[in-house]
Amino acid sequence: MRIRVANAIxxxxxxxxxxxxxxxSDQVYGERAVSFAEPVSVSxxxxxxxxxxxxxxxATALVNTECARCTKLFAERIAFSFSERFVKGEDEAxxxxxxxxxxxxxxxxxxxxxxxFLELPIASICREDCKGLCPVCGADLNTTKCDCTTEEAWx
Ligand SMILES: [Zn+2]
Ligand SMILES: [Zn+2]
Numbered sequence: 138m139r140i141r142v143a144n145a146i147x148x149x150x151x152x153x154x155x156x157x158x159x160x161x162s163d164q165v166y167g168e169r170a171v172s173f174a175e176p177v178s179v180s181x182x183x184x185x186x187x188x189x190x191x192x193x194x195x196a197t198a199l200v201n202t203e204c205a206r207c208t209k210l211f212a213e214r215i216a217f218s219f220s221e222r223f224v225k226g227e228d229e230a231x232x233x234x235x236x237x238x239x240x241x242x243x244x245x246x247x248x249x250x251x252x253x254f255l256e257l258p259i260a261s262i263c264r265e266d267c268k269g270l271c272p273v274c275g276a277d278l279n280t281t282k283c284d285c286t287t288e289e290a291w292x
């Protein structure tokens with residue numbers, strides 16, 4: 138996902154808007170694998186201050202995930218916003234707070250994916266009232282009833 142920013146380089150301090158979308162390949166964040174059900178869409182603004190770009194944007198992603206209760210696969214929509222600085226590659230090398238760029242294009246992929254990761258819930262559930270699986274027989278309690286005796290029944 139790239140945005141062309143030559144116009145902003147010529148007009149320091151001016152804010153320009155952009156929209157972009159990209160179908161990302163699967164990502165692995167630590168132990169969590171994420172695949173995308175549709176292109177991630179991003180819209181926002183970029184401004185050049187003479188040294189670096191500030192990109193402020195809103196993004197939405199639809200990620201394929203597994204319900205933590207019933208293990209059903211479903212797509213979860215995740216909306217997030219971010220504001221990041223992009224500094225010309227050679228000038229400031231390894232700075233955790235900024236992203237590098239070169240030429241008159243900003244490559245947004247890493248900023249988008251980093252911020253998406255921050256928004257990912259630790260455990261996703263397919264719906265608020267998902268009943269999950271029976272701990273005894275493994276039946277999906279959303280669709281079946283089983284006769285297992287669980288501890289709750291003794292209360
Ligand atoms: Zn579920
Ligand atoms: Zn059961």
